[in-house]
Amino acid sequence: MKPIIGxxxxxxxxxxxYQLQPVYISAILQEGGIPIVLxxxxxEEVEExxxxxxxxxxxxxxxxxxxxxxxEPLPETGMLNFEMDEFDSTVVKQVIARDMPFFGTCxxxxxxxxxxxxxxxxxxxxxxxxxxxxxxxxxxxxPVHHVELVGGKILQPLFENxxxxxxxxxxxxxxxxxxxxxxxxxxxxxxxEAIELEDKRFILGTQWHPENFAVNGHEPSRExxxxxxxxxxxxxxxxx
Ligand SMILES: [Mn+2]
Numbered sequence: 001m002k003p004i005i006g007x008x009x010x011x012x013x014x015x016x017x018y019q020l021q022p023v024y025i026s027a028i029l030q031e032g033g034i035p036i037v038l039x040x041x042x043x044e045e046v047e048e049x050x051x052x053x054x055x056x057x058x059x060x061x062x063x064x065x066x067x068x069x070x071x072e073p074l075p076e077t078g079m080l081n082f083e084m085d086e087f088d089s090t091v092v093k094q095v096i097a098r099d100m101p102f103f104g105t106c107x108x109x110x111x112x113x114x115x116x117x118x119x120x121x122x123x124x125x126x127x128x129x130x131x132x133x134x135x136x137x138x139x140x141x142x143p144v145h146h147v148e149l150v151g152g153k154i155l156q157p158l159f160e161n162x163x164x165x166x167x168x169x170x171x172x173x174x175x176x177x178x179x180x181x182x183x184x185x186x187x188x189x190x191x192x193e194a195i196e197l198e199d200k201r202f203i204l205g206t207q208w209h210p211e212n213f214a215v216n217g218h219e220p221s222r223e224x225x226x227x228x229x230x231x232x233x234x235x236x237x238x239x240x
Contacts, residue, residue: 003232005033006053008091008108010061011040011084023140024059027211031226040083043090050094055101055202055232058088058108060209063172069119076123078171089115098239101202101231103224106170109205113195116178124173124191132189133168140167140212145187147208152184152196154204154227158220166193166208173207202231 005028009018020037028035033055041049050056063078065085073080088108092115095102104112110120121127124134136144143165149156156162174192177183185194185206197203204224213221 002032002034003054003229003236004052005035005055005057005232006038007035007057008059008088009037011081020059023211023215024057027214027225028057030215031229033229033232040087043086046090046094050100054236055228056091056095058104058111060106060108062107064107064110064114064120066122068114074122076126096203099200101228101235103228104205105209105211106207109195109207110172110174112205113174113178113181116181118178118181119175121173121175123171128189128191130189132187134170134173136168140169140209141216142167144168147185147187147193149185150183152182153198154196154202155184155194158223164220167212168208170207201235202228
């Protein structure tokens, strides 16, 4: 049986509108998982929702409320959604407690960092000294900047020369990392681009979107998702 992968969606202004880029679904299907899109439910219902799945893909989306890491919002902070922040942060907490496989991209990676006690740049462009371009104007199918693979157990073995070129579509970024968090990749301007919880089965966040490369046959990106799916199978088989 294929593993069931819960995929978070973005809630729009209207409570009844969800948005999800189909590429997440395609990439999970391609590597042998069965994706299901998760509704945003109150924190007390998250546990039962997680009982239904073998892994979580936390997708990109709105900025995270800076109150989560003890800051007042700067004018540069973008759109916030309080129900999503509450749901996503609860999911991350419980995923870590269960040691359930987790792959977060963009906002999903930032949420992993914030939940573990890290902080964010509310605006990479305005708060970093000499940032490179992190909000590309072209499609995510094409890269914009390099990253160096600097640590962790998941990503580094997949990129032989220790370096790759990634897409980039973010306003916020990791400023300080959380507890137990390993920095797995860095951009040339020093910005953290991937994090892992090394003592867990598979908990990975990438600031970029490997799913867009994976569906176009980029082997290391495909392998990131394939390894996540394998971890979900293992999790399912060992939780009894
Ligand atoms: Mn970037």
